[in-house]
């Protein structure tokens with residue numbers, strides 16, 4: 001072990017959106033603040049990860065891809081304007097234009113009268129949830145429990161399948177299951193589906209440009225933090241995988257909630273009980289992407305989205321986006337199904353997908369894909385899942401506790417899961433949380 005003899009005011013752990021935002025804030029507000037960002041991976045951006053254009057011919061996001069809540073109040077708005085990235089796509093996730101296919105398990109188009117009926121039932125179920133949010137002050141139940149009685153009254157198999165299709169949309173947004181999600185807080189900020197833009201050069205690349213071109217932040221890559229020791233009243237000692245010990249006054253921890261849940265970092269002394277409880281109580285879901293490139297487009301020249309109603313298990317391969325000109329399909333999978341797939345080999349996953357595609361496009365011959373990429377966010381030890389959500393009995397206080405400093409105010413916390421009072425789970429949520437904590441730290445350092 002060697003010690004980095006420099007003494008930092010702040011060390012930020014993790015160089016995803018939250019760590020980058022905190023770094024920018026510290027840098028912009030004071031040239032005197034000595035800070036460093038330690039990042040475990042060989043790249044920055046965390047769960048916003050764009051893979052190289054030489055694989056598919058253009059960049060593909062394996063993690064976050066849409067800038068949600070795109071408006072002048074979004075922290076990314078100014079960067080998007082500044083970097084003049086004008087190649088953008090505006091996405092409506094439930095686009096009902098001719099660019100979307102809504103298909104049944106066997107490839108038949110969902111009849112409009114049936115989908116109309118199912119949507120109405122689905123909306124009534126959402127109404128029940130909205131009523132529950134308003135009326136039940138203290139009690140919480142799962143989304144499934146609240147809608148169960150009405151849901152069980154649906155007798156027609158086909159309608160039930162489309163109601164499931166409707167409900168699985170909600171499970172996709174939360175990367176979880178309605179049996180786990182809180183009826184009071186699921187989708188507590190429900191405008192996520194509006195104003196979404198995807199940058200053709202990729203969200204991960206966008207963050208990298210911000211951190212390295214516009215701001216030249218001090219980032220130490222390939223540095224896994226193993227433990228944080230606050231026993232000494234003056235210095236905090238950070239032990240890393242490359243045998244360097246860093247010393248600082250304050251630490252800002254931005255590692256994903258999934259990593260905190262399985263204790264990838266050891267805290268000496270242990271974190272207080274209330275912090276541990278918040279880490280346990282908050283939900284953390286799984287979403288993965290399976291990207292396939294074919295020799296030809298067999299799904300239709302103008303089709304950019306495919307929505308599928310599964311017959312077997314709700315939500316299986318519910319949502320697929322396509323870039324028809326490049327013959328690419330991107331399948332989204334969440335929750336149980338995503339976990340199951342992660343345990344399979346790449347070849348087994350591809351076989352699974354091919355069986356599915358041949359079933360929903362029974363009248364065409366589908367060759368094996370030429371190229372593919374599969375994310376595995378759960379087995380990735382620096383993410384351990386995809387993004388947070390509210391399970392039963394988690395609430396805004398849980399998020400506040402995740403954000404609250406501890407160890408006599410020396411350990412600060414940011415990340416999408418700490419963004420109380422606003423959206424959680426998104427890249428802009430993470431960015432806002434990083435800005436928030438940096439402002440607090442600057443105050444403590446008497447800089448602002």
Ligand SMILES: Cc1cc2nc3c(=O)[nH]c(=O)nc-3n(C[C@H](O)[C@H](O)[C@H](O)COP(=O)(O)OP(=O)(O)OC[C@H]3O[C@@H](n4cnc5c(N)ncnc54)[C@H](O)[C@@H]3O)c2cc1C
Nearest residue numbers: 014016017018040046047064065066225415416425426427
């Ligand atoms: C498949 C998928 C799709 C998504 N789609 C969208 C979307 O379209 N739009 C959207 O807004 N959001 C989306 N999200 C969510 C979004 O990616 C995250 O909410 C956001 O990127 C989180 O940022 P963060 O800074 O909190 O965490 P991260 O980006 O995870 O950053 C944390 C950093 O900490 C590092 N780290 C972890 N452990 C250690 C350690 N021990 N030592 C040092 N460093 C460590 C990690 O490597 C990482 O770089 C998606 C996520 C996934 C997985």
